Amino acid sequence: MNTPRTLPFAPFVPRICIVDDNPVVGVRMQKLLNTRGFRNVTVFRSAWPALQACHYRLPDLVLVDYGMPQIDGIRFIEALRHYPPARKLPIVMFTGQSLEALRPRAMEAGANDVLSKDLTGEELLGRVRGLLSAAQAPFEMAAPSLAAPVLDRVLLADAGREGPASHGGWGLLAQYEQKAEITDEDESTLRHLSRIAALRDRNTGQHTERMAYYAAVIGRRYGLSLTQAQMLVAAAPLHDIGKVGVPDAVLNKCGSLNDEERTAMRRHPTLGFELLRDSSSAVIRLGAEISLSHHERFDGSGYPQGLRGHEIPLSGRLVAVADVLDALSSERPYKAAWPLHLAIREIGAQAGTHFDPAVVSAMTDASDQLLTIKQYFEMAEPFAKTTPMTLI
Secondary structure (H helix, E strand, O other), X not given: OEOOOOOOOOOOOOOEEEEOOOHHHHHHHHHHHHHOOOXXXXXXXXXXXXXXXXXXXXXXXXXXXXXXXXXXHHHHHHHHHOOHHHOOOOEEEEEOOOHHHHHHHHHHHOOOEEXXXXXXXXXHHHHHHHHHHHHHHHHHHHOOOOOOXXXXXXXXXXXXXXXXOOOOOOHHXXXXXXXXXXXXXXXXXXXXXXXXXXXXXXXXXXXXXHHHHHHHHHHHHHOOOHHHHHHHHXXXXXXXHHHHHOOHXXXXXXXXXXXXXXXXXXXXXXXXXXXXXOOOOHHHHHHXXXXXXXXXXXXXXXXXXXXXXHHOOHHHHHHHHHHHHHHHHOOEOOEOOOOHHHXXXXXXXXXXXXXXXXXXXXXXXXXXXXXXXXXXXXXXXXXXXXXXXXXX
16 A cells, blocks of 8 residues: 555646736746746736736736836735735746845835846746745645645645545445555556547547546545545546547547447446456556446436446446536537536536435535636646747
8 A cells, every 4th residue: 555646637737927018028937937847827918917817816926027017016016915815925026126125125015035137047947946835835734645736735625524424335435545556557557548548539638637626526525535535536537448449430420329329339338347447456446437337327327237326336426427517517519618607506406317416415515626626727728738938
């Protein structure tokens, strides 16, 4: 048994906000950060739009110029610090003027540091890394065995919640209440399997990672331990791995499936189970359980086994809700994305028929955390597709 470790999906992508009215300076800083792995960097040319963006979605670090028209860097920092969630946000002001004259005023306004625009790229990168590491420290102290990405904080938020007295119907998840088995070899295998699944389904995108966190957060509300939730995050992206055995003509068909095509599509849970079931890895065996059970319905009308109620393993009941929640709230070539609250309402209407009512209730209770996950992926997705740029 190994200590719980950083999860292989959806790594922490720090959001960095640059505010500078000189577009050349802002873009150069963005490109420098991009080349060193900081992909989620947004540049604003004036203070007001940057303040609005920070209120909508708080970044992890702000780099702001002093000499801007209308609202200068010091007034920007003062305004941002008045927003309670931003009171501990790392903020660096940079300037071409004398540091001695500006530093006291900037620090009094709430800046963590004041830097010269003449500093080298390596000096800037060192300061950025230091501030981001310091900002993560409270979470690392709270859970020293875990990394502290944004998404893991959502799981930690429910730490200490008591689970149900009985583990009836929990399936393999009941075995992982205290310890998890996610080795380096497991992580490598999981990455490769998830990439194979993504290549076979052109609509996957970030669906698998996002859905996995939805399932884990709902599971925490249901009563999963943190370790069980980590196992679910790692295993849930394998839910549709059986689609590797579905013909392309069926998998990528835009219109409705005929009876023969529907039968072929409905084989994917069993195909995935057969692919994963004999693994020596606990997390991949959990993936096999999820693959086989996530299309079962609470009233017994699902497939492939027609299981009913708690005959369906808990992992399958959780992923069934998370899978539909993400499908409804995500854009597809054939439909617009539903607002998350409407997707939650639609799933609630099917409690007791399609979905386990207790899992639906947990989903409703976790709506704030689910929205946090959705917003995280919305911010990270454009930058995940960006290749590093070279300096001007």
